Amino acid sequence: MDHSRAPLLDAMAEYHRLDRYGFTPPGHRQGRGVDDRVLAVMGRDPFRDDLLASSGLDDRRSQNRYLASAEELMADAVGADSAFFSTCGSSLSVKAAMMAVAGHGGGLLLGRDSHKSVVAGLIFAGLQPRWIPPRWDTERHFSHPPSPEQVEEAWERHPDAAGALIVSPSPYGTCADLARIADICHARGKPLIVDEAWGAHLPFHDELPTWAMDAGADVCVVSVHKMGAGFEQGSVFHLQGDLVDEQRLSKCADLLMTTSPNVLVYTALDGWRRQMVEHGNDLFDHALKLAADVRADVDAISGLHVLDDELVGVEASHDLDRLQVLIDVSELGATGYQAADWLREHHRLDVGLSDHRRILATLSFADDPDTTRRLTTALAELCDAAADFPPTTPVDLPSPSDLELETAVLPRDAFFGATETVPVGDAVGHVAAEQITPYPPGIPAVIPGERIDEAVIDYLRSGLAAGMTLPDVADPTLDTVRVCVA
Numbered sequence: 168m169d170h171s172r173a174p175l176l177d178a179m180a181e182y183h184r185l186d187r188y189g190f191t192p193p194g195h196r197q198g199r200g201v202d203d204r205v206l207a208v209m210g211r212d213p214f215r216d217d218l219l220a221s222s223g224l225d226d227r228r229s230q231n232r233y234l235a236s237a238e239e240l241m242a243d244a245v246g247a248d249s250a251f252f253s254t255c256g257s258s259l260s261v262k263a264a265m266m267a268v269a270g271h272g273g274g275l276l277l278g279r280d281s282h283k284s285v286v287a288g289l290i291f292a293g294l295q296p297r298w299i300p301p302r303w304d305t306e307r308h309f310s311h312p313p314s315p316e317q318v319e320e321a322w323e324r325h326p327d328a329a330g331a332l333i334v335s336p337s338p339y340g341t342c343a344d345l346a347r348i349a350d351i352c353h354a355r356g357k358p359l360i361v362d363e364a365w366g367a368h369l370p371f372h373d374e375l376p377t378w379a380m381d382a383g384a385d386v387c388v389v390s391v392h393k394m395g396a397g398f399e400q401g402s403v404f405h406l407q408g409d410l411v412d413e414q415r416l417s418k419c420a421d422l423l424m425t426t427s428p429n430v431l432v433y434t435a436l437d438g439w440r441r442q443m444v445e446h447g448n449d450l451f452d453h454a455l456k457l458a459a460d461v462r463a464d465v466d467a468i469s470g471l472h473v474l475d476d477e478l479v480g481v482e483a484s485h486d487l488d489r490l491q492v493l494i495d496v497s498e499l500g501a502t503g504y505q506a507a508d509w510l511r512e513h514h515r516l517d518v519g520l521s522d523h524r525r526i527l528a529t530l531s532f533a534d535d536p537d538t539t540r541r542l543t544t545a546l547a548e549l550c551d552a553a554a555d556f557p558p559t560t561p562v563d564l565p566s567p568s569d570l571e572l573e574t575a576v577l578p579r580d581a582f583f584g585a586t587e588t589v590p591v592g593d594a595v596g597h598v599a600a601e602q603i604t605p606y607p608p609g610i611p612a613v614i615p616g617e618r619i620d621e622a623v624i625d626y627l628r629s630g631l632a633a634g635m636t637l638p639d640v641a642d643p644t645l646d647t648v649r650v651c652v653a
Contacts, residue, residue, distance in 0.1 A: 168243045170444040174236040175430065175437040178224050179216060192427070193217055218430050237437040244444050245370040247380050247387070247405035249413055251420055254432040257364040258284035260388040260404040261332075263420035264360045266292045267411055268386070269329035270419065276321045276331035278313050278343075279571070282362060283604045283639065285332065286578060286614050291423075293579040296614075297325040302484075303567035304477075307495075308523070311484045312343035319351050330358040330410075335379070336365045338520060338608035339527060340491025341484035342376040349383030358385035358410035365488070367403070368394040368532070371447030374455055376486040385410045394490070394531065396439040401432045450532040457539060458490050458530050464543045465492065470499045470550040474525075490530045494546070497524040499553035502562075504634025506549055513552070514545035520608055523562040523633060563629040569622035572613065576651065581615035585652040588641070591628065595621045597650035603627060604639050619648070 188196075195201050198214030206214075218224045225231050234252065242250035253260045265288035269275040274295035277285060289296055299321045301310035312335050313321075322328070331352050335343040345361060352359040361379035363369070367389035369378040379387035388404045391397030404420070406413055443450075466473040472495040479487050496506045503521035510516045510526075520527035528542055575598045576584075586600040596618065603613040605627070612623055631637060631645055641649050 173437045173441045174233045175434040178233045220428050220430050224430050241440045244440050248407040250403050250405050253402040254428040256400045257388045257390040257402040259423050260402045261362050262288035264386045266419040267416040269294050273327050273329035276328045278333050280310050283609050283611050286602050289578040290582045297328050308564045315344050315347035318348050332360040334362045336488050340488035342486040344485035345382035360386045363387050364390040367391045371443045372451035397435045398432045401436050454532040461539045492528040494526050501553045501556050502559050505556050560633040562633050563625040565622035565626050572617035575618045576616045578616040581651050586649050587652050588647045594619045594648040600651050601649040605635050606638050
């Protein structure tokens with residue numbers, strides 16, 4: 168296919184060249200009606216390019232197939248059979264994939280390190296989760312993606328499950344052995360969904376971890392805004408093989424998708440695909456070399472340690488995306504929460520993730536020595552400043568088994584059933600009616616339908632006191648918890 172084309176971008180240029188005008192939404196009329204104070208901050212261009220997808224960018228029947236052509240080019244670029252664009256993020260895409268594979272029943276094998284969007288998929292579709300526990304590094308209180316052997320064991324326990332869903336890469340950049348996991352699933356005639364939200368860049372350089380489609384996954388979901396050059400909410404899900412019905416997947420996505428998609432998101436996805444096909448290998452050559460330098464420079468700073476070899480191995484992850492620079496700050500006597508807050512306050516730098524002992528700096532192909540120098544300079548100064556940080560509140564870190572809560576009822580039944588609010592001290596033994604998710608990375612510690620134990624409450628309460636964020640609970644102080652009526 169001709170990858171020098173960008174059908175959506177070309178259509179937008181043609182729209183402006185022809186001076187089209189619509190008596191349709193959006194009501195701001197390409198910025199004419201926007202308050203000058205808004206334009207002073209945002210500029211006019213975002214509004215000028217905010218067009219209807221049909222009866223705007225395309226005609227009312229979408230006969231020019233701008234979106235369809237862009238999706239075909241995307242599929243061809245990465246070696247998938249089909250690709251679907253989403254303007255509602257990978258949170259929509261992964262739910263659509265779950266519904267397409269298991270919406271008719273049978274449950275789904277799921278890594279317990281799944282994102283909160285997976286829990287939403289369980290609730291929407293009424294699915295029975297068949298959890299696969301992550302591999303735990305007890306010393307670092309760090310989870311790794313499930314191994315092929317764990318997936319095999321899960322299939323033996325739950326042979327009637329409709330398919331499996333694995334997160335890889337994790338938000339930390341750690342990766343599962345997808346090729347072996349795909350073989351295990353396919354030996355049973357069952358599909359593998361990969362939540363590869365952090366892996367949109369993987370097809371475009373051989374030194375990056377294996378792309379899920381190359382590993383044999385049936386459906387792969389990627390967030391282009393995370394590691395590519397798309398707007399926030401820009402996601403693509405890819406399909407190959409015949410284990411997942413293409414029309415069913417498309418219809419499931421349509422159930423969840425907005426009927427007013429933002430063409431700014433669509434066109435950025437289109438343009439990014441062209442950029443990657445033409446220049447991706449060179450861009451990631453540069454990015455990987457820069458990342459190697461940053462990792463070495465940060466690891467040389469006294470008090471900091473960049474995790475690398477300890478994240479990959481027989482009892483750890485299968486591979487690692489080294490654009491994700493995971494930095495242990497515990498030698499400073501500080502938490503990752505304190506380090507992240509200090510970097511924002513004193514150096515106007517934000518990091519993508521922080522926890523009780525680590526921060527994560529996500530590098531991009533758009534970074535250069537000037538941007539990374541800001542990071543390494545700030546981290547060196549952080550080490551000097553940490554001596555004056557207030558004493559940390561220790562996080563009560565439970566054993567892995569204490570975090571493996573019993574699923575007492577279906578997540579859907581718990582979420583939509585009769586609920587009551589109880590003091591957190593009385594919640595132990597109750598079945599949760601809400602999810603409780605330390606964020607980032609957005610992996611729930613408690614899921615609707617799970618029986619709450621004392622260890623997880625102690626972990627969350629102590630984490631909250633240390634700086635953890637819990638954005639999705641009804642009571643953000645965690646003084647109370649919503650539970651199912653007994």
